[in-house]
Structures are given as structure tokens and as C-alpha cells.
Amino acid sequence: MLLAIDAGNTNVVFGIHNGEKWIHEWRMNTLPVKRASEYEMFLRLNFLENNLHFDDISRVVISSVVPQLNSVLEEFAAASIKDEPVFLGPKWYDKLPVRTQNPYEIGTDLLANAVAAKEIYGGDTIVVDFGTALTFTVVDKDGLILGVNIAPGLKTAIKALVGQTAQLPEVPLELPESVLGKNTIHAIQNGVLWGYISMVEGMLDRIQQELGREMKVVATGGLSSILTPLHKRFDKVDRHLTLDGLRIIHQLMKDGK
Ligand SMILES: Nc1ncnc2c1ncn2[C@@H]1O[C@H](COP(=O)(O)OP(=O)(O)O)[C@@H](O)[C@H]1O
Numbered sequence: 001m002l003l004a005i006d007a008g009n010t011n012v013v014f015g016i017h018n019g020e021k022w023i024h025e026w027r028m029n030t031l032p033v034k035r036a037s038e039y040e041m042f043l044r045l046n047f048l049e050n051n052l053h054f055d056d057i058s059r060v061v062i063s064s065v066v067p068q069l070n071s072v073l074e075e076f077a078a079a080s081i082k083d084e085p086v087f088l089g090p091k092w093y094d095k096l097p098v099r100t101q102n103p104y105e106i107g108t109d110l111l112a113n114a115v116a117a118k119e120i121y122g123g124d125t126i127v128v129d130f131g132t133a134l135t136f137t138v139v140d141k142d143g144l145i146l147g148v149n150i151a152p153g154l155k156t157a158i159k160a161l162v163g164q165t166a167q168l169p170e171v172p173l174e175l176p177e178s179v180l181g182k183n184t185i186h187a188i189q190n191g192v193l194w195g196y197i198s199m200v201e202g203m204l205d206r207i208q209q210e211l212g213r214e215m216k217v218v219a220t221g222g223l224s225s226i227l228t229p230l231h232k233r234f235d236k237v238d239r240h241l242t243l244d245g246l247r248i249i250h251q252l253m254k255d256g257k
């Protein structure tokens with residue numbers, strides 16, 4: 001079985017793949033930064049509950065976009081799992097089925113998204129990842145990453161708004177019926193949620209206009225299901241896209257391709 005770890009700015013996701021499908025997905029808050037033993041404890045408990053053993057894990061792949069976690073995750077993997085992990089970083093990039101113009105900048109989660117977009121969806125795809133950041137990763141049919149866009153994620157935008165104002169409250173991520181806000185909560189929900197719907201629609205149009213062709217659109221990330229009016233613009237909402245990218249990368253690395 002494969003353990004894939006996707007460390008994002010909000011969640012560290014642990015996925016277990018049995019060769020056919022993802023059989024478990026567990027999330028732990030990224031912050032406060034944990035010790036290696038806390039990751040081990042967390043996984044041990046989840047393994048125990050599901051009748052799994054660390055010995056069942058024969059392969060490990062890790063992506064982290066939070067540098068403070070890197071050494072801790074490495075330490076955890078070395079102590080708990082037999083296999084030498086593939087820790088995604090520039091040294092692996094020339095073996096990947098995607099090419100990036102800026103290997104030392106692009107987040108490894110975006111790279112994993114691009115690999116999954118190329119290998120699962122055949123490229124010519126825009127991946128929209130609704131995480132801490134809202135990102136658009138554009139990959140063509142040959143695996144060239146044509147560009148990336150990064151905006152504040154939905155919750156990040158609301159937090160910034162609430163944090164910088166005296167009177168605005170945190171609001172649930174629910175879309176009001178009318179786009180005309182009649183109270184403060186609806187006003188914020190409309191401004192952020194309908195605003196983000198328009199941003200995503202506009203970005204998708206603009207990207208495709210500049211490319212002069214239609215692209216497939218695949219959504220992923222923790223908040224990919226919130227903006228339901230966007231779903232008609234998505235060919236797929238694929239919650240496992242980043243994990244699948246990591247799984248494919250591990251397979252390619254170990255096959256020596
Ligand atoms: N399974 C889930 N259901 C609902 N919301 C989720 C789920 N997973 C994550 N979220 C929310 O989505 C947001 C982004 O999460 P995630 O995509 O894991 O971010 P990151 O990759 O930046 O760590 C978080 O604020 C989190 O609260």
C-alpha cells in the first residue's frame with residue numbers, strides 16, 4: 001500500500017491507496033507545527049481503528065508547501081516506514097511527465113495537480129484548487145505547464161476581511177438566494193461567494209481566450225464543492241487530484257521512467 005502525504009497551508013492530508021483506490025484519507029491541521037511523534041501517534045490511532053499496520057505501507061510519497069514541516073515529515077517517515085520516501089522537489093522534476101518553467105518557485109502540490117491533469121485527463125486542462133490559496137494551474141496536452149495563478153482562498157479572504165474591519169463577523173460559507181445583501185451576513189456572503197464565482201468564471205474565460213482554445217476544467221481542494229453555481233463550468237470535481245498526482249509521481253519515480 002502507498003501512503004501519500006500532501007502538506008498544505010491548512011491541512012496535512014494522509015491518503016492510503018491499496019493499488020486500486022484510495023481507501024482512507026485523514027486530515028490533520030497544519031498548525032501549530034507538530035513533532036514527528038505526533039504524526040506517528042495520529043497515524044497509529046487511525047491505523048489501529050482500521051486494522052492496518054505500518055508494515056502494510058510499502059511506499060511513501062510526500063509533498064509539502066510548508067517548509068517548516070519538511071524535516072519533521074522526513075523524520076516521521078524515516079522512523080515509521082521502511083520505504084525511502086519520494087519527497088517531491090526539483091531533483092525529481094526532469095523525470096516528470098510535466099515541465100515547468102520555474103522549478104524553484106512552483107508549489108509541489110500544484111505540480112502534483114499538473115501531473116494528474118496530464119496523466120488522468122490528457123492535459124489541455126485548467127486545474128482550479130480551492131485551498132488556503134485559490135490556484136489555477138494550466139497544463140497543455142504535452143505536459144507543459146503554461147501558467148499558474150494564485151489568489152487568496154475563500155476562507156482566507158473572509159478571514160482577512162474580518163481581521164481588518166471593526167464590525168464584520170465571520171460568516172458561514174453559504175450562498176444567499178439573492179445577490180442583493182439585505183443584512184451584514186448576506187452582504188459578506190454575497191460579496192465573497194458570488195464575487196469568487198465571478199472571479200473563477202472570469203479567469204477561466206480569460207485563460208481560454210488567451211490560449212484561443214477550450215480547456216478541460218477540473219476542480220479540487222477542500223472548498224471545491226462550496227460554489228455550486230460553478231459546477232456547470234467544471235468537467236469534474238476531483239477531490240483526490242493532488243493525491244493521485246503524488247501517486248502517479250511515485251509510480252514513475254520507482255519505475256525509473
Ligand atoms: N473534507 C472537507 N470538507 C469541508 N471543508 C474542508 C474539507 N477539507 C478541507 N476543508 C476546508 O477547505 C479549506 C481548504 O482546505 P485544503 O484544501 O485542505 O487547504 P490546503 O491544501 O491549503 O491545506 C480549509 O479551510 C478547510 O477548512
Ligand SMILES: CC(C)(COP(=O)(O)O)[C@@H](O)C(=O)NCCC(=O)O
Pocket residue numbers: 008009010065105106107108109110131132133134135148150153
Ligand atoms: C500557492 C500555494 C500557496 C498553494 O498552497 P495551498 O493553498 O495548497 O496550501 C503553494 O502551492 C505555494 O506556496 N506555492 C509556491 C509558489 C508557486 O506555486 O508559484
Ligand SMILES: [K+]
Pocket residue numbers: 006008009109129131221242
Ligand atoms: K493543497
